[in-house]
Amino acid sequence: MNNSPYFLKPASVQSVMMRVLLALIPGIAVYVWFFGAAVLVQIALASVTALLAEAAMLKLRGKPVMLFLGDGSALVTAWLIALTFPPIAPWWLTVIGVLAAIVIAKHLYGGLGQNPFNPAMVAFALMIVAYPSLMSQWPAVGFTDFMPQWNAIFGTRQLDAITMATPLDALRTALHTADARATVAGVLGNDATFGNIGGKGWEWVAAGYFIGGIYLLQQRIITWHMPAAFLATLFVISGGFALYDPTRFVGPSFHLFTGGAMLGAFFIITDPVSGCTTPRGKLIFAAGIGLLTWIIRTFGAYPDGIAFAVLLLNIAAPLIDMNTQPPVFGHKRKGGRPS
Amino acid sequence: MNALQRLFRFNGGVKPDYHKEPSTHLPIAVAPTPTLLVIPLHQSIGGPPRPLVKAGDGVLKGQRIGDADGNVSSAVHASTSGTVVAVEMRLMPHTSGLSAMCVVIEPDGRDEWVERNPFDFRAATPTATRDYLRDAGVVGLGGAVFPSHLKLNAGKQGKLDTLVLNGAECEPFITCDDVLMRERADRLLKGAAIMREMLAASRVLIGIEDNKPEAIAALEAASAGNIDTTIQVVAVPTRYPAGGAKQLIRVLTGIEVPHGERSTDYGVQCFNVGTAFAIYEAIALGQPLISRIVTVAGNVGQARNYEVLFGTSMRDLVALCAPLPDTDRVIMGGPMMGFRMPSDDVPVVKATNCVLVGSQKLFPQPPPEMPCIRCGECAKACPADLQPFEMYWFSRARIFGKAQEYHLFDCIECGCCAYVCPSRIPLVDYYRFAKSEIWAREVEKDAADLARDRYEFRLLREEREKQEKAAKLAAKTAAGREKAAAALAEAEKPARTPDEEAKHALIAAALERAKAQKEQVHPENTGNLTAEQRAEIVAIEARRAEIREQAKPHLRQDD
Numbered sequence: 001m002n003n004s005p006y007f008l009k010p011a012s013v014q015s016v017m018m019r020v021l022l023a024l025i026p027g028i029a030v031y032v033w034f035f036g037a038a039v040l041v042q043i044a045l046a047s048v049t050a051l052l053a054e055a056a057m058l059k060l061r062g063k064p065v066m067l068f069l070g071d072g073s074a075l076v077t078a079w080l081i082a083l084t085f086p087p088i089a090p091w092w093l094t095v096i097g098v099l100a101a102i103v104i105a106k107h108l109y110g111g112l113g114q115n116p117f118n119p120a121m122v123a124f125a126l127m128i129v130a131y132p133s134l135m136s137q138w139p140a141v142g143f144t145d146f147m148p149q150w151n152a153i154f155g156t157r158q159l160d161a162i163t164m165a166t167p168l169d170a171l172r173t174a175l176h177t178a179d180a181r182a183t184v185a186g187v188l189g190n191d192a193t194f195g196n197i198g199g200k201g202w203e204w205v206a207a208g209y210f211i212g213g214i215y216l217l218q219q220r221i222i223t224w225h226m227p228a229a230f231l232a233t234l235f236v237i238s239g240g241f242a243l244y245d246p247t248r249f250v251g252p253s254f255h256l257f258t259g260g261a262m263l264g265a266f267f268i269i270t271d272p273v274s275g276c277t278t279p280r281g282k283l284i285f286a287a288g289i290g291l292l293t294w295i296i297r298t299f300g301a302y303p304d305g306i307a308f309a310v311l312l313l314n315i316a317a318p319l320i321d322m323n324t325q326p327p328v329f330g331h332k333r334k335g336g337r338p339s
Numbered sequence: 340m341n342a343l344q345r346l347f348r349f350n351g352g353v354k355p356d357y358h359k360e361p362s363t364h365l366p367i368a369v370a371p372t373p374t375l376l377v378i379p380l381h382q383s384i385g386g387p388p389r390p391l392v393k394a395g396d397g398v399l400k401g402q403r404i405g406d407a408d409g410n411v412s413s414a415v416h417a418s419t420s421g422t423v424v425a426v427e428m429r430l431m432p433h434t435s436g437l438s439a440m441c442v443v444i445e446p447d448g449r450d451e452w453v454e455r456n457p458f459d460f461r462a463a464t465p466t467a468t469r470d471y472l473r474d475a476g477v478v479g480l481g482g483a484v485f486p487s488h489l490k491l492n493a494g495k496q497g498k499l500d501t502l503v504l505n506g507a508e509c510e511p512f513i514t515c516d517d518v519l520m521r522e523r524a525d526r527l528l529k530g531a532a533i534m535r536e537m538l539a540a541s542r543v544l545i546g547i548e549d550n551k552p553e554a555i556a557a558l559e560a561a562s563a564g565n566i567d568t569t570i571q572v573v574a575v576p577t578r579y580p581a582g583g584a585k586q587l588i589r590v591l592t593g594i595e596v597p598h599g600e601r602s603t604d605y606g607v608q609c610f611n612v613g614t615a616f617a618i619y620e621a622i623a624l625g626q627p628l629i630s631r632i633v634t635v636a637g638n639v640g641q642a643r644n645y646e647v648l649f650g651t652s653m654r655d656l657v658a659l660c661a662p663l664p665d666t667d668r669v670i671m672g673g674p675m676m677g678f679r680m681p682s683d684d685v686p687v688v689k690a691t692n693c694v695l696v697g698s699q700k701l702f703p704q705p706p707p708e709m710p711c712i713r714c715g716e717c718a719k720a721c722p723a724d725l726q727p728f729e730m731y732w733f734s735r736a737r738i739f740g741k742a743q744e745y746h747l748f749d750c751i752e753c754g755c756c757a758y759v760c761p762s763r764i765p766l767v768d769y770y771r772f773a774k775s776e777i778w779a780r781e782v783e784k785d786a787a788d789l790a791r792d793r794y795e796f797r798l799l800r801e802e803r804e805k806q807e808k809a810a811k812l813a814a815k816t817a818a819g820r821e822k823a824a825a826a827l828a829e830a831e832k833p834a835r836t837p838d839e840e841a842k843h844a845l846i847a848a849a850l851e852r853a854k855a856q857k858e859q860v861h862p863e864n865t866g867n868l869t870a871e872q873r874a875e876i877v878a879i880e881a882r883r884a885e886i887r888e889q890a891k892p893h894l895r896q897d898d
Contacts, residue, residue, distance in 0.1 A: 005754035006674040006702040113710035330597030
């Protein structure tokens with residue numbers, strides 16, 4: 001290198017991605033504890049598919065394969081897909097999802113750093129529209145036997161014994177389709193799906209993701225803006241409506257600790273490539289996702305709204321960034337001394 | 340240090356490894372006078388000085404050899420006594436590898452000074468003092484080499500709130516200001532007092548990064564028995580680039596001077612501590628700027644600071660410090676903002692605060708550049724509060740207008756963004772590229788505008804000449820007809836008498852004389868020129884051809 005600076009901080013895309021994967025470990029560990037090892041099979045399946053697809057696309061595009069394969073970004077996408085898909089989904093569901101993410105959402109848009117949409121969320125949105133029932137079959141908590149799960153993924157599906165709806169899905173179905181007398185308290189109290197806070201088992205998985213998120217903050221890989229704005233928006237709006245009519249609207253603790261809220265807050269919406277980058281932009285972006293997530297969860301037809309909310313805000317991200325540029329040095333205050 | 344001094348902070352910045360310690364073990368040493376001094380005439384911002392000597396001239400130490408070209412320029416002096424052996428183009432200490440006019444002096448070893456007289460700046464007018472400093476060659480020694488006399492002007496109000504002396508020295512490896520403050524604190528403070536008086540400043544704040552406790556202690560001790568109680572030594576947090584003028588002004592006063600505006604309009608002026616020392620030497624001792632302290636560090640056995648005469652070859656200087664065998668480059672300045680030299684045989688100049696010796700091991704080739712993932716590390720590190728990844732995106736795509744909208748020209752090229760980038764993108768290179776492209780386009784546009792103006796004027800002139808010619812021709816033909824008619828009438832007359840014949844001859848002779856005379860008083864306006872004038876015309880034509888060449892693509896577009 002001929003030009004300054006002549007020495008650089010030891011940092012790399014690879015190290016960023018590896019720390020993101022590391023931060024996912026606590027959540028995955030809790031996941032396995034409550035719901036069995038099926039999720040590990042999905043992670044392995046997604047990882048292998050992602051690496052093969054990435055390598056093939058890099059070769060087609062004439063890029064140095066080993067260099068880019070080592071950056072770890074494909075693995076992060078793969079893990080997020082495995083963690084947002086049902087762990088007992090058939091193998092081809094995961095494979096198609098990963099291929100859609102890597103081939104279409106990432107490489108057809110120009111590869112690493114160029115994709116306007118979050119690849120993992122493209123996969124989730126595509127598959128839940130195409131295969132809504134398969135994407136809604138989640139394992140029952142405590143049913144951790146491995147062989148039935150393995151068979152669900154690769155073999156003949158005998159699902160009734162091991163699946164049940166997610167807490168979000170169960171609540172929504174009960175409130176919308178059952179008789180008009182159903183109330184939040186009634187549904188939550190009657191169903192074995194619901195735990196203390198946000199769904200049996202799921203609330204602890206969410207806590208695992210939260211710990212990983214704190215690690216990412218400590219490592220300065222993400223900033224506080226997005227998780228804080230997203231969770232605060234979800235908290236305030238769900239809390240407000242729960243106060244207004246507690247029989248029809250479930251409260252904030254449920255919203256924050258169920259579904260993909262924690263995973264989304266720290267690992268999905270914080271994807272820097274497809275999200276906002278200015279501090280104020282990040283707040284608006286994440287608050288927008290929080291609002292849309294609540295609306296889709298409460299009034300929409302799909303069990304969780306994060307994927308659609310993220311994709312919608314991905315579209316708006318450039319516009320938000322353009323209008324939230326932070327003031328440049330010397331242009332903040334018109335002369336004079338600051339406060 | 341005043342404990343009550345309130346400090347402010349600037350956003351961003353980085354904390355690289357400082358590597359300062361090795362060069363501060365030993366005191367400043369005087370580098371030996373080399374066998375040949377190559378002194379570039381152009382060592383400051385502004386016009387290149389005009390040479391005052393020619394080959395064969397004898398010069399004394401401190402004798403002016405280059406005269407400031409206008410006010411935005413600064414004089415250059417002989418660093419020692421000796422003989423001028425050449426005034427010629429030599430390789431400059433600049434990455435480009437370009438040459439420029441240098442005065443080459445062979446020292447006579449006597450080191451004999453010109454007559455030195457202290458300058459009584461209190462008796463002189465401010466303008467006279469500034470002219471004196473210009474002729475003493477005093478420029479900013481922080482690296483920017485801006486002529487100091489231009490900055491020693493209190494501005495419209497006639498007084499200044501704060502004079503900031505920059506002793507932060509935030510670049511890794513460099514310690515020349517550190518040792519200067521340690522060893523020459525008293526004289527530095529005297530220089531500061533002179534500057535304070537010239538600027539009518541209410542206070543002087545000397546900002547020093549808190550990783551230099553010895554320098555802070557030395558200045559505090561020197562100011563204890565003090566000459567001037569308005570001078571305060573302030574320790575500022577160590578964070579690169581705290582030594583950037585704007586960043587230091589911000590830290591010390593809270594004022595942010597916007598890009599393109601004068602800091603005096605905000606009541607602040609900032610100088611490097613080395614400049615204060617140079618001003619002391621010029622005013623109090625009558626010595627022009629002929630040497631400076633230079634840190635030699637990096638891939639050397641013994642890093643050290645030297646007092647070096649301008650014109651000394653970097654190769655000779657580095658040789659004093661036992662460079663290690665794997666040395667493969669010499670950098671002027673620090674690792675964050677320095678420039679790689681085209682060769683180690685370039686002279687030390689006023690801008691040379693550090694000669695950093697490099698090797699592949701010390702400054703390894705970075706891993707290959709990866710795509711930007713918009714992680715925002717660069718924006719967090721930017722001390723100018725820019726969005727470097729956006730500027731990178733548009734610079735790379737050559738959408739320069741957009742890059743400017745993202746305040747490209749507010750970038751101080753400190754290198755923080757490139758330092759933290761996990762994708763190892765040489766961001767500063769992209770900004771330098773975009774800036775130079777924008778400048779080039781502006782120059783081209785100016786040239787095209789000029790060419791178009793000239794072209795339009797030529798069309799106008801040709802049209803006018805054509806009309807004039809036509810009018811003349813019409814007049815001439817009218818006159819011709821009359822003449823022919825007269826001749827016809829003459830021929831019809833009877834034959835002339837001898838008397839008439841003689842008269843006719845006289846008239847013919849007179850006409851002949853008149854014609855000759857006319858030819859003489861109306862020579863071609865390019866005839867009878869001196870060689871110099873002809874050379875000038877050729878030069879002008881060459882310049883015009885060049886401009887036309889430059890303007891061609893634009894004209895074609897216009898057409």
